[in-house]
Amino acid sequence: MFNKKKKLQKLVARKLVTSVSPRSIISEQFRTVRTNINFSLPSKELKTLLFTSSSIGEGKSTSAANVAIVFAQEGKKVLLVDADLRKPTMHYTFEKSNTPGLTNLLTGHWHINEVVKESGINGLHLITCGPIPSNPAELLGSSSMDIFIKEIKERYDMIIFDAPPALSVSDAQILSNKCDGTILVISSGKTEKKNAVKAKEALQTSKANIIGTILNNYKLEKNHYYYQFYG
Template identity: 75%
Template sequence: MFKKKQKLIKLARKLVTSSDPKSIVSEQFRTVRANIKFAMKDKQLCTLLFTSASIGEGKSTVAANIAITFAQEGKKVLLVDADLRKPTMHYTFKTLISPGLTNLLMSQWHIDDVVTESGTKGLDLVTCGPIPSNPAELLGSTSMDVFIEAMKVRYELVIFDAPPVLSVADAQILSDKCDATILVISSGTTEKGNAVKAKEALQAAKAHLIGTVLNNFKLEKGHYSYQYYGEDM
């Protein structure tokens, strides 16, 4: 569980851990990395999912930066854009959306055809691919199970960026397949009731929810930050 609060400046999809690794913000992401490892110290962490209660809450930015910090630590990491409805990782890493995950799941492409380099040593990327008409079915498919197991052999950590919990069932479906889940919510935007509903939905899906990220929290001096809490906050 995340027992300690850490503050991070709002990033708007910026890969600060890559562009400015010595910054205070990057150091805070490394602290979050340490807390994730601490939360999973008694269990093996091979797959980690990031989701949110609603859209626009920063889950993709957090997922990308955390993936980079694990790679900077020396781990072999794969970041997967599993938001098959509104993918963003191809924008974040300035690459093509296709070929990607849906090519692999629908057309039986080879894994090597959809995995690309991220620009950060140790971190590979799988973008969304062509947006499908049946995202939930693809994420819950046997092909997805095969993909996850194959990636766990190739990588020390696989991180998934999933759609918001309250919008569609995708995150619930995928969270059940992952070792740990982190929920991202936005201060001043997400209603408390929706945050609770998102947490309950993940728990109903048997997700191992290890922490919550509260971002867009306005400090007295006008800065914005991320704050990290344990599930039992």
């Protein structure tokens, strides 16, 4: 039991590197991401940001969590929303209960104040997925989602959504149309070029405002660190 707990703690530390190791080269890269996001739309306020990828396992959820943390470290009031209603992970990452969460709110059973959780990081709040629904795309495209986004925009400086991969289901396309900006996460050496292009085209079809990409798991030959950057 002790070894299992230690293993979980190490996994969380690796995922939330910007909180656990803020001076690391990876954390610095996430701060670079933050800077580039701030400068991506200088003439327009960017409050809602969607993270997606072409396929599973490319690091979109980890990237979303760490970008949310560095924005909170900057002094912003940040909300991180697990909008992957098919395979949620944020409750594992932050070691929180998955319920109540976003699906409870969208189905009208709970109020926003009842589903927002403390993340354990100053300035960052969390809304987990909640019970996995039978109709995720319909929930994300509902008027309840529009009302939710309008309300949280009034409460927070930055809202970050973690969405499912763009090529797997339509959820990311639906939600990207509702957000101010979208970031596509690409895993170095894993993401196939054709899939990245298809994901970009799918998002553009839904009129997503793709403000950039994050190249994940890029290996530096000199010191073998893995880091991420925005471009």
